[in-house]
Amino acid sequence: MDTLSRAGLSGAAVNELREEILEGRLNQGERLSEVSLSTTLGVSRAPIREALLHLEQEGLVVSLPYKGASVVSLSPQDFLELSTLRIALEKLAWARAMERITPEAIADLNAIIGEMEFAVKSDLKAKLVRLDLDFHERVFIMADHSRLYTAWTAIKWQVALFLLARRKKVDDYHNIIVEEHAELIQAILNRHDPDFERLIELHIGSGYGRLNSAGAGSPAEHPAAEHPAAGSPAASVSSAPAAR
Incomplete structure (x- = not known):
């Protein structure tokens, strides 16, 4: 006892x-x-x-x-490693989730977006970080890959610290969080979208670029910031959509 x-x-x-x-x-x-x-x-x-x-x-x-x-105190190199590793993990997670998506799973993701909208209106910025993490957690669960999920859980809380640092240094997080996650849901509904991997790179990589442009390192170190898609908003790190 x-x-x-x-x-x-x-x-x-x-x-x-x-x-x-x-x-x-x-x-x-x-x-x-x-x-x-x-x-x-x-x-x-x-x-x-x-x-x-x-x-x-x-x-x-x-x-x-x-x-x-x-x-823990995370350095610019830590942020770079988290960002690049997360891109690799999420590409596999979303690819597998696309093959296994159910109406119930989509409803769960949309419910999180609904909570995000409320948190934005109520200026609950710390709550947004947790909802962001929850959204991506659901995708890793949908992927149904135990070793992939283990790899995600190994970095999950440091990803949360990255999001916290990003929210503190670049105060536009609450402006784009709902729209970007809604785009991810639409992409998963479209299945086999040829631009989907690029969307993941921009979703995560441009957030890293925004944080670095605020003083946490060099955005050019990140592949998504260094090689933006032609004609995309990420062609300039300063105008790229911030990522989660």
Whole structure:
């Protein structure tokens, strides 16, 4: 019973700390003191220690010898790697999802877009990041590929940090999130759209370019920013549609 109780406290601490990080109340690089967190959350240090270990496995926390734990701090190179890897994973996920799409799955995606519209109107910017993540999570589930889903979950929470950084540095995220995700749904309904892979590259890659143009690196490092489709809005990183 004590073990179950502690596991419950640890899980609650994981959820609380993850939310603090994804809401931006705990900043990247910020030190995480077990003593301070124990006092703040009203639990002993053991569940806090377990929660920090779990968050480290998720990629949200790093622990260094003699320095303790802190919120992970992602560099421009980290953002580049996340973006390029995510493009590769999502191309496969969407290709497989197209073959398995059902009316119920489309309804689920449209429901998320409905929530996005409400969040935009209510200026719930942090909520938009979670809905963005949920939307793409559904696609990876639809893909029905266990190893692909495992690869996605390995980067999912750092993708959320990327979205958080993008929202903070380039404040147009809420202006385009609904339209771009609606375009993705339309593309999946069209099936075998020859331009679909390019749409994925722009959806993810131009967001990376926008973030870099705001001071997080060189947009030209990213393939979608370096080789924009002729005549597309992404021909200039500064005018490319921001991506999720």
